Amino acid sequence: MKVSPELDKMMQKGRDFLGCEYPIICGAMTWVSEPNLVSAVCNAGGFASLAGGNAPADILKQQVAAIREMTDKPFGVNLITIAPNYRSHLELLGELKIPYIIFAGSFPKKEEIEIAKASGAKVMCFASTLSIAKRMIRFGSDAIILEGSEAGGHIGHVALSVLLQQVLFEVRDQIPVFVAGGIATGKMLAHVMLMGAAGVQLGTRFVMTEESRVHENFKNVFKRANARDAVSTPQYDSKLPVVAVRALRNKGTDAFGKLQLKLLKQLETDEISREEAQNEVETFWIGALRQAAVDGDVERGSLMAGQSVGLVDQIVPVSALLQELMEDAGEEIKLIKEKINCL
Numbered sequence: 001m002k003v004s005p006e007l008d009k010m011m012q013k014g015r016d017f018l019g020c021e022y023p024i025i026c027g028a029m030t031w032v033s034e035p036n037l038v039s040a041v042c043n044a045g046g047f048a049s050l051a052g053g054n055a056p057a058d059i060l061k062q063q064v065a066a067i068r069e070m071t072d073k074p075f076g077v078n079l080i081t082i083a084p085n086y087r088s089h090l091e092l093l094g095e096l097k098i099p100y101i102i103f104a105g106s107f108p109k110k111e112e113i114e115i116a117k118a119s120g121a122k123v124m125c126f127a128s129t130l131s132i133a134k135r136m137i138r139f140g141s142d143a144i145i146l147e148g149s150e151a152g153g154h155i156g157h158v159a160l161s162v163l164l165q166q167v168l169f170e171v172r173d174q175i176p177v178f179v180a181g182g183i184a185t186g187k188m189l190a191h192v193m194l195m196g197a198a199g200v201q202l203g204t205r206f207v208m209t210e211e212s213r214v215h216e217n218f219k220n221v222f223k224r225a226n227a228r229d230a231v232s233t234p235q236y237d238s239k240l241p242v243v244a245v246r247a248l249r250n251k252g253t254d255a256f257g258k259l260q261l262k263l264l265k266q267l268e269t270d271e272i273s274r275e276e277a278q279n280e281v282e283t284f285w286i287g288a289l290r291q292a293a294v295d296g297d298v299e300r301g302s303l304m305a306g307q308s309v310g311l312v313d314q315i316v317p318v319s320a321l322l323q324e325l326m327e328d329a330g331e332e333i334k335l336i337k338e339k340i341n342c343l
């Protein structure tokens with residue numbers, strides 16, 4: 001694939017870090033980024049993370065083996081620090097010598113990053129503020145993923161445009177930063193690379209690839225959806241803190257509202273603890289996403305999607321997606337150069 005020389009140069013840091021040709025990460029997506037998609041992205045020159053955090057350990061082990069059957073390229077496994085199996089997963093990934101471990105959910109302890117690194121893995125952590133980014137760097141994280149609230153799935157509160165200024169500009173010279181949330185075009189890729197990103201992480205666009213095995217109903221809804229349809233869920237009461245989830249509005253969104261009200265009542269009457277309530281919320285999401293992405297129930301399941309869903313209406317092979325991103329980014333850089341030369 002022909003890549004513009006400027007882009008090629010800007011991609012070097014991310015490429016060296018990830019050990020792939022194009023520093024474009026297919027983010028971990030529960031039920032979506034399974035071995036077939038992960039290996040397809042890695043074989044096409046990108047990088048992908050297996051969504052491992054919610055899987056039982058034996059399934060996780062099988063999935064890693066399946067990826068290794070299909071590719072000899074490096075890949076990552078995403079761990080959810082608040083998942084019940086988290087610590088045993090961390091140990092398992094060390095035994096399996098996973099090359100890249102990504103900590104998601106909440107923020108890992110220093111000791112947990114050290115365990116991951118002691119196994120030889122490179123570590124990536126999410127950072128939602130500058131102080132968290134600095135803490136993760138201090139704890140030994142090798143790279144940062146900066147995800148804006150435009151993204152699909154569980155999200156933070158701040159848009160990527162602000163995080164770029166708050167975090168990317170501050171730490172870009174210290175550590176590779178991969179930016180995520182709402183990125184769907186080569187034009188945008190070019191601009192964030194010019195800002196100093198080492199690469200990007202995309203989710204929604206990879207859902208819409210031929211190699212993605214999500215149910216065709218799920219893909220068909222994505223084809224028609226507008227950016228404004230991908231809404232974030234509210235938290236009704238601080239007694240039950242819930243992480244917001246961005247998904248296309250449907251009956252599943254209403255079901256989540258009802259679940260929160262039920263759990264709040266149970267909390268008030270001490271029928272359940274806050275931890276149990278939060279576990280029930282997370283179990284709800286895993287089940288609801290499965291219902292839509294695997295079973296195809298797009299009315300009642302969860303249609304997790306980024307606002308970037310409004311920028312995608314086609315299903316393409318992974319290689320074509322990477323080629324499109326590279327070509328469009330190259331064109332954009334050409335335009336930027338022309339504009340600068342006119343100044």
Ligand SMILES: Cc1cc2nc3c(=O)[nH]c(=O)nc-3n(C[C@H](O)[C@H](O)[C@H](O)COP(=O)(O)O)c2cc1C
Binds near residue numbers: 104309
């Ligand atoms: C269906 C879906 C499921 C997701 N599941 C996870 C997950 O399990 N773990 C995680 O860290 N991020 C998850 N994400 C976030 C993606 O990895 C990625 O960062 C995000 O989609 C980027 O925003 P974009 O969709 O606008 O490209 C999910 C996103 C989607 C769309």
